[in-house]
Amino acid sequence: MTDPLGYMESVTQDYGDIFTLQFLFVPTVFVSGPEGMQQLFTNTKEITAPGEPNKFVAPLVGSNGLLLLDGARHKYRRKLLTPAFHGDRIRAYGQRICAIADAVMQQQPVGSTFTAISVLDDICLRIILEVVFGLREGDVRYDGFRQVVPALLKLSLTPAMDFCFSFPILQQNWGPWKQFCQLIAQFDDLIYGEIRDRRHKLDSTRSDVLSDLIFAQDEQGEAMPDEEIRDLVPSLIFAGQEASATAIAWALYWVHHLPAVKKTLLQELNQLGDTPDPMSIVQLPYLSAVCNESLRIYPTQTVTFPRVVQTSIEMMGYELTPGTVVRGNIYLLHQQEDLYPNPKQFKPERFLERQYSNYEFLPFGGGARRCPGDVLALFELKLVLATLLSHYQLELVDRRPERPQRRGVTFSPASGLKMKLLGLNHHAW
Ligand code: HEM
Structure with missing residues (x-):
């Protein structure tokens, strides 16, 4: 609990790329070699991605949330979400993402110090509210969501709530659980209100x-019930905000911690001209390499969600029997010396010199539960980082190395990343 990443590293030194640990009370096989990752994600008959092991998050994300579904229903729901998170839809958000990053950052007075993770949480929440609900500042329920979502996340991250999620017997009408239920009720009022209004207005534009979810029809032409729509939304909002803010915080940290990286990145950004198209920003090679290296060295989620063996399978010389819980260890994979020489060193060039396969570099997991927000997340990471770097002069308040610390399901900078706003770059795009 105090140093999970250091512990994982010491175990892999002694036992190699596959080992079993008692993890959250469950004996779990952790796999970290590319060969094991490939098996984990491609042998879908032998190893499945059930929703049952994730049921402890049901009170937060809803029992029909993606994380709790599996099989055909899970596949169908993911398919419904795909268009909204890919292609032209995402491209259309480019200008808005940069504008949101600016609008939030401009609230900081020049000369002030601030905790980057809080600012990034706000930026990423505003972005995900636009993508998921199409809501903007001034819309009826926008402020409601902006109050309830951070309050719910903050409460969910407390040790008391950790206990309540793990031990359902504690989920009674008292203290933190009562407060949690009140917040969930407010959240429900907002979502159901929004669903009701949309159905009423029937605006197909x-x-x-x-x-998308409201107007979707299944093969029998049936619309999805409101309760199922409601349950699909929270995991997108919570996962979308927390993981994205954490990823951007790490990238900001590395760029400001290593002057040579910042210099090279600024040189690349400065060549963009006065009004760059967001697509030309996200295609920049060094910016992309910095973001990949940042997701490699400290992946926001260090392990995949659990997979379960259905029929015996041999994996890396061991027989895994039915019922065995397996997780991909993303952190250890990204630390492998043969794939990433000097793995503790932040070196974006490795992504310019070599192409990594989906089983060697997997910040978004893989297979049936691969992150459905991966394209949006990378787009957001690059555009927010580029905007903050090009428009603002920032520095780290503390020059000491940052440690990763657990924050919900992600590992983010332990200090929250204290930064100082030194000035504005008026000449930048
Ligand atoms: C840099 C940001 C992000 C990272 C690094 C990330 C990473 C991940 C990882 C590692 C998984 C587990 C995959 C597995 O078990 O194989 C996951 C699942 C998931 N992510 Fe993300 N994510 C990010 C942003 C987002 C965004 C923006 C959204 C929503 C718009 C999102 C929604 C989800 C959901 C709903 C799941 C569960 C999928 C399922 O159960 O089928 N994530 N993510």
């Missing part, structure tokens, strides 16, 4: 996730 809207292109956000909520409208």
Whole structure:
């Protein structure tokens, strides 16, 4: 609990790329070699990705949330979400993502110090509210969501709530659980209110996730019930905000911790001209390499969600029997010396010199539960980083190395990343 990453590293030194640990009370096989990762994600008959092991998050994300579904229903729901998170839809958000990053950052007075993770949480929440609900500042329920979501996340991250999630017997009408239920009730009022209004107005021109779900029909031509729509939304909002803010915080840290990286990145950004198209920003090679290296060295999620063996299978010389719980260890894979020489060193060039396969570099997991927000997340990471770097002069308050610390399901900078706003770059795009 105090140093999970250091512990994982010491275990892999003694036992190699596959080992079993008692993890959250469950004996779990951790796999970290590319060969094991490939098996984990491609042998879908032998190893499945059930929702049952994730049921402890049901109170937060809903029992029909993606994380709790499996099989055909899971596949169908993911398919419904795909258009909203890919292609033209995402491209259309480019200008808005940069504008949101600017609008939030401009609230910081020049000369002030601030905790980057809080600012990034706000930026990423505003982005995900636009993508998922199509809501903007001034819309009826926008402020409601901006109050309830951070309050729910903050409460969910407390040790008391950790206990409540792990031991359902504690989920009674008292203290933190009572407060949690009140917040969930407010969240439900907002979502159901929004669903009701959308169904009433029948505006088919809207292109956000909520409208996609409301107007979707299954093979029998049936619309999805409101309760199922409601349950699909929270995991997108919570996962979308927390993981994205954490990823951007790490990238900001590395760029400001290593002057040579910042210099090279600024040189690349400065060549963009006065009004760059977001697509030309996200295609920049060094920016992409910096973001990949940042996701490699400290992946926001260090392990995949659990997979379960259905029929015996041999993996890396061991027989895994039915019922065995297996997780891909993303952190250890990204630390492998043969794939990433000097793995503790932040070196974006490795992504310019070599192409890594989906089983060697997997910040978004893989297979049936691969992150459905991966394209949006990378787009957001690059655009927010580029905007902050090009428009603002920032520095780290503390020059000492940052440690990763657990924050919900992600590992983010332990200090929250204290930064100082030194000035504005008026000449930048
Ligand atoms: C840099 C940001 C992000 C990272 C690094 C990340 C990473 C991950 C990882 C590692 C998984 C588990 C995959 C597995 O078990 O194989 C996952 C699942 C998931 N992510 Fe992300 N994620 C990010 C952003 C997002 C965003 C923006 C959204 C929503 C728009 C999102 C929604 C989800 C959901 C709903 C799941 C569960 C999928 C399922 O159960 O089928 N994530 N993510």
